[in-house]
Every structure is written in C-alpha cells, then in structure tokens.
Amino acid sequence: MTALLNRQIVLARRPAGVPVPGDFRIVESTVPDIQDGEVLIRHAYLGLAPAARLRMSETRSYRDPLALGDVVYGQGCGVVVQSRKPGFEEGDAVMSISGGWQDYSVSKGAGLDRIDTAVAPPTVWLGALGTSGMTAWIGLLQIGRARPGDTVVVSAASGGVGSVVGQIAKLKGCRAVGIAGGEAKVRHVVDDLGFDACVDYRAPGFADALQRACPGGIDVYFENVGGAVRDAVWPLMNTQGRIVVCGLIAEYNDGQLAGPGWFQILAKRLELRGFIMSDHASLRPEFVAEMGAWYAAGKITVKEDISHGLEAVVPAFIGMLQGRNFGKTIVAL
C-alpha cells in the first residue's frame, strides 16, 4: 500500500479559559502500517463535543488529560481502508468514538462500530444515532426516569444532546421545555424540534419566563451547561425531581471547575439523593422486624442522652443543635 499522508490536530499548549487557535497545531505524518487486530479508517466526518475541552486541562476529569503533542480526542466516522481484524472489511462504513481530530485513525476495535448508512447518513451516526443521541436517551430515560406527563427541562436545547433530549421527551409523552441562547435557536427548538416551549437564557427576565413555561414545576432537569442557567432551574424543581448531570459547558473553561462539587458529580457519576423517612413509612413493619431482631440479639448499641422534666426540653434541644448532646437526645417526663 502506498504511504498515506495523515494530518493531525495536536494539543500545542494547554488552553487558559476558552481555547484559542494557538493552543493547537496541525502536524503531518505518514499513516503507519497496521498490525494484526487493527483497522485503518479514513475519516469522512468528525463530531465535535464540548467534553473534549476537559482533556485539554492538566487536571484529570473522568479521563486522563491529553499530553502536549497528543492528537485531540474526538469521534470520527468514515470508511475502513484496510483491516487486519475479523469483523471489519475494506469499504465498511464505521464510527469510532476515539478517532481523534485527524484524517486517518488506527483502531483495535474498542469503541469502533459499523454503521448502516441505509438507516441514516453518516453524520447522523455522529449525532442523533451516535454518542450525542445515546447520551440523551440514557440520560433522560435511565438516569432521569422521565415518565409520561413529566415536565422535562433541558439546557443547550438546540445542541447535539439537548435537541435529542427534548424530542425523546415528546415521544415519551412528557412536556419538553428547552433553554437556549438567542431568538433563532429558541424558535428552532419550538418550531422545528417540536418542544412545547423554549426560553432564551440571554433575554432579560429569563427566570420568570422559565417559570411561566413550567406552570407545573420541573420533574426532570437535564443539565448540559451549569452556571447561571442552573440557578433559575433550582427553585422550580418539584418534589422527588431528578437532575441529570450530563454536562457543564459553562464551567469547562474554568481552571478549577469549581462550584459545589458539581463537576465531581459529573466526573465521578455520583448520585445525591435527599430523602425524608416519612415518604417510606410503608416499610416500617420490615424495619421493625429487622431492627428489633438485631436489638434483641444485642447487635445494636444504644446511647441515650436523657434529661428530665419538661423544663429540660428547650436546653436539651439547643444543646443538640450545638452538638453538645452525646447520643440520642431524649427527655423523660
């Protein structure tokens, strides 16, 4: 095979805040010969996603940072030009989740899938049928557990993920409300994508407009951006609502991804859940059976901080709030 020229975009410098062109450099090299078990792909399209910004910083997020000189991470789809791996043949249309910002990539098969261009054109396999779409689908249905009748709010509603979130929400019988920046996007989200409403976060009165668009409150918030947009969403959340932390674009350019652990929630896929015992009162018989047996068997040690008389209630309560109690605070009357 004649030597093929590969052009690659590499990280030349770590961006400070929003990247600038000088943070990147195009280098040229010869495509290496592939080994047994490898596939060579010529990219026809690259799909760009904000999360690529994360790997440009020195701090580890959920993936290792790029080293300076590394090809920038990203998805590509195209055609197999050479295969030494069973299951892939020359001419196959494929998508590679880690093709990178380059003309050709070599894959051992991880994150490499054949795509059916009779179902949808290649670019759609980078979008609605690719990782953007699957992120929307998993996030809304598996993580957010959206149910018919729920009000679903999604930020970055005209973007690769957000546009699919709202459309799935509609297909599943939810009310879909988008948040987007600027009149053109807002119109597109409602008129073309079929959301029930969309609110412009850059317009004055954004928080009020969001509230008007969600008269029944918000059951699922699909978080793509973070920052100030989120602040308008919080007070509208309904009891037992779900917040799907998918992306924090507004915070990716911060050096430290500060804030109240939000980036930790994303990067570590944490789950935070508030609860109140009385919501689960029907489990009391099961609880009493299990705890009663443990207590009877001497497996639960109890320490009580007992005061005496009704007059002791207030001092005991104040002491408890100050951490001066030692054990369960009880007053004997």
Place this chain on the structure above:
Amino acid sequence: MTALLNRQIVLARRPAGVPVPGDFRIVESTVPDIQDGEVLIRHAYLGLAPAARLRMSETRSYRDPLALGDVVYGQGCGVVVQSRKPGFEEGDAVMSISGGWQDYSVSKGAGLDRIDTAVAPPTVWLGALGTSGMTAWIGLLQIGRARPGDTVVVSAASGGVGSVVGQIAKLKGCRAVGIAGGEAKVRHVVDDLGFDACVDYRAPGFADALQRACPGGIDVYFENVGGAVRDAVWPLMNTQGRIVVCGLIAEYNDGQLAGPGWFQILAKRLELRGFIMSDHASLRPEFVAEMGAWYAAGKITVKEDISHGLEAVVPAFIGMLQGRNFGKTIVAL
C-alpha cells in the same frame, strides 16, 4: 374523668440563628375531652431531633412552619390514658411521631403506633427502633444502596441517626467510618459502637485524617450535617458513589439555608446523578434499535452545523464552547 393539666412548650418567637430559651414559652391548659376516633396519650418520653428547628423558621421547608403559639413538633412515647379509637386501649404503650413537646397529646391515629416494650424499652422506640433508626435504615440501604465491602462515612456519627447508620453498615459487611466532634465521641463511636474508624472534625488535620481513615475512598456518604464537614468528604468520593442527603444540621440555623441547592435536595427529596454514556455502552443495540426506528419514521429532526476541512475543526470547536454553533457540530473532511 377529672380534668388533667397539660403543660405545653410553644413557639413564642422565631429564633434568629441558634434558638435561645426566650424563643419558647411553657403554657398550661386543661386536656380537652377526646372525640370519637381519638386517643389521649400521656407522654413518658420525648425524642428530640434537629429537624424540629426547620419548622421554627418562617420559610417552608418540607413541612409547614409552626405558627407562633403552636406546640413545638416532636415525637413522644407513653401510654394511652383514654381511647375512643378501635385498635388502641387504655394502658397501651404507644409512640406518636407528632406528639409534640407537651405532657399529653391527642391523636387521630396518624403516625401513632403501639410499641412492644418486651422487645425494647420505650426510649429505644424513640431512637434505634423509632424514626432515628428507620431514617438510618432507609437512608443507608434504600437510598445509599450500601453493599458489602463499601466504605460508608457518616457525619454526626454519635447522634441518634448516625450511630445507627454505622452499626447497620457493619452488620451489612461495610467499612464504617464516623465523623464526630471531640475525643469522647470519637472514642465512643469506635469502642462502643464498633465503627472501624472515627475522625474528629474539630481537630487540626481533619481532612487528612479522614483520607487516612478511608484508604479505598468513600462509596456512601451519609450526610447529616452539611457545611465544612462535607467539603472534606467530596474529594474522597469514589466513582459511582452515593451521597445520602439526610440532614444539614450545620445549616439549619442559617436564615436562608443557602448553599448550592443543598437544602433543596433535602426538602424536595431531589435526586442528582452524574453519568457518562460509556458506562452504559452495553445498551447500544437497544438504543440503535429505538432511535433508528424513530429516525426512519421521521420522528427525529436533525440539525447539523457542518464545517469543511481539517482546518475548520479548531474554529468550530471554539465556537461551540462559546455557544455559536447551531445544532450538532460536525466537520466534513
């Protein structure tokens, strides 16, 4: 029946910050005659819980605020002295979740349970076998989904809820690490309650000590206090860890229960969950089937923001981070 005297602790004034004795007042009244369907209980013990502080503020939390002059909300256990409700008889030992800070209470039966003092003495029915214990049990097992081998960290570890959380964690095969204030509590948590470790949040080097106590990171954090204690926990959370938001004692005395929505998480029982699509890659066939069918049926509208040529990648990426893209960002090579 001779008229009985009832002493009640009522809210005289809304506390500013930590309550002071003058925020409360004891009033005396005659116990009213009960009606059909009601039970009169003489309280032997009251169980105090920090959440009572919430109802003293004017802002609604997850329950309505007390009005000035209302009896303070709280649990009581005692004996039925008169019953006009089937299922309860004079002499029955009972616990009332809403008995209030008073000598006698009248109940229609909601949150009123008979207790078996052969299983445990009445005070334990206010603690490990009462709402404190059930809160611990629900929170750790249902909400936190603690599994054998997990490291469970609980704040306010010597308190009514925390002491039970750690003991259940041990019974379920977890590593239990407490956080408590002062040497005596720390010793009690390890020596008497059997936690694997306990760290003093008031001691210098608290964050480092917590890290040493959790060499494998934290899988479940049972949050009882909020504030600065939480800040030491966050960086130690493991991937796919669970944070059970049960209480925020350190923040209850703030006028506004500020912070990044933490109080909202509790009051509204919200669930926040970060996710990354690749954790769910095994669902791809199901996704492609459903989304492919929607796309083929024309139910998914796609808008692509396509640039051309490798040189266009960096400008397109920068534009996307600034919100200048319109639709899924793709570069055709």
